Amino acid sequence: MQYKGYLIDLDGTMYRGNHEIEGAKKFIHHLNTHAIPYLFITNNSTLTREAVVQKLASFGITTTIHHILTSAVATAKYIKGQNKQAACFIIGEVGLITAFEEAGLTITDQNCDYVIVGLDREITYDKLAKASLLIRQGAQFISTNSDAAIPTEAGLLPGNGSLTAAISTSTGVQPIFVGKPENIIMEEAMKLIGLDRDNVLMIGDNYETDILAGINANIDTLMVLTGFSTLEDLEAVTKKPTYIKKDLIEWMHVK
Template sequence: MAIPAPMRGLLIDLDGTLYHGNTMIEGADELILLLRERGIPYLFVTNNSTASPETVAERLNRMGIPAVPSDVCTSAQAAAAYVADLRPGARVFAVGESGLQEALRNAGLELVEERPDYVVQGLDRGATYARLADAVRFIREGAPYVLTNPDVLLPSDGGFVPGAGSIAALLERASGQQPTVIGKPSAILMDAALARLDVPAAHAWVVGDNPFTDIAAGYAAGCSSLLVLTGFANADNCETLLEQAGCRPDEIVPDLRRLMERIEALAVAVS
């Protein structure tokens, strides 16, 4: 049996892992307090591109999960860092909401309406046909296309609604260009989070409830992974989902209580 990698840092999913809707999953608050007490670095890593870290932290605190903005790593932040690394100060045409626009500005990028160096797209629930047409035009004229996250559907109170990946399907089909995908299951978001934690991938663990996004992203980034059966994956569908996803986590736990036990066994406190 392989010896598990030491746990020097955690990249933790949110929806389905720490909460459902607006309700905290039992043990989520205790999990974060344990990590703080043990001095184990962690980040909340989310494909959400619409909310700022401040908004995400505020929502977590309302549910009783301790959080500050610096605990949060969004796909919008990672997309902005990706573009800024390639071309500092680049001109960007953004299709997205305030969380994406704020992240781009904070990375020193210039939001423009004409002659962009890049097109960066996330979820935009107010996108107009004219704005999507402009994005297609810029991509066809040669602007590299960056997608914050590929989620085609998002859960809502009334069922499922189109996500950033659904908008991307339109832009990709019309422009003939595939985007660079930042969010899970891409390794780019995980690499950005690892850089912020200053923890090597070999000593980091990805924790999440979705084999197709969380576990696949951990595998792509070279991290160990731990699947919690608290959301998308559960005891009944776990093996089927893993077979469909084509990747397996290093460990599977039924709930956050068991997760805390594994952290106690695997974690290496940072002094």
Template structure:
């Protein structure tokens, strides 16, 4: 196992599982902190701010990190569109406060009729009217951005619609595909790497889901660590053409080489 300078880490299924603690994950994070390793939690969740994510980790899982250690797909989306064209600063978003605040923090203004961008993420109060405004704006020429393609989210009731399901409706109504930002796309990885300030060969992507976390690392060309505490199983991964760099049953098995 290589001695990486930085760790890009998934949250749900890797650091916790829903509302269930993963004790090895807490120990893993504390090892990173003790060894002064750079790390960034990279999550497809666009609904929460970094402050909210950090508070949840501290309150419910006794994992204490700074909001600066959190990189959401909302932040990645805002960073991506901010870098496209400095003259284009109007957006129509469908999403929760986490996404809207990230866009406001980058200097974007909200515009319903003729925005430069339509950005769609998970919205717990989405309405037909919001879909209507998004569709018409895209038809008028707005660039169509999707936070992430996750079709479902697991919760205590089962698999409920995710951001990808919301985005798919707009794709259907506009007959256009969105530009996706979140895992497994390389865009979020590129922005996360820029934030952590390291090179590709200095970091590793850690996650529980081969189809999002590990494929994000593979697509971006960095090493990957799959831990079997969440979504993917050994039987599923055995069928994949490209394997993770490392596979572990628990993060306790990770060796920090000096």
């Protein structure tokens, strides 16, 4: 446990669907009691930070909204950093809308500087059409994350990468993606945690998002085998995680 701070994935690392993951609660309790800086980083843009705190609480994991960085919040911070007065058209759920409201950005469907697309399970043709027209008129196209599919109790359902593909196909314009494995969310995370990148470890279960995000950001990585990726998945990749552990209990036993 030789790092001064931790960036930690949620789904597959802290919980799996509605199931606890062994060691997660104990690990966060350790960080809390020793006042070790950490930040949960999730591509999920549909939940507010408050809702993430509540979800973690349901697994017995205690944290605060200041320890949560969703792709929604990272997107709002990124746009705010580019243009404080940005007029934004948003496709997305309460997590994304709330993040933009809290950032003091203008949400509108007229004369937009940005079109932001996050997972929206109330997507309509009118929303896709409006986004397409605004992008064709010159609005910059931003997507919270490129996840093609999301795991649910019913199976793998369309993720935000899927809705984003509808708009990029319609317009011929590729978006800027904010979420893991892209750098934008990681840069926002580094600002928030306030440590040098040598002192930070990125922990996650998904090689393609979490681990690549760490590798792209020059941050050491720990892949836990409690979620999506398996040891077999790593055989074909050239850039390996810094560490691979069965779970966070095994990590905590590292001296």
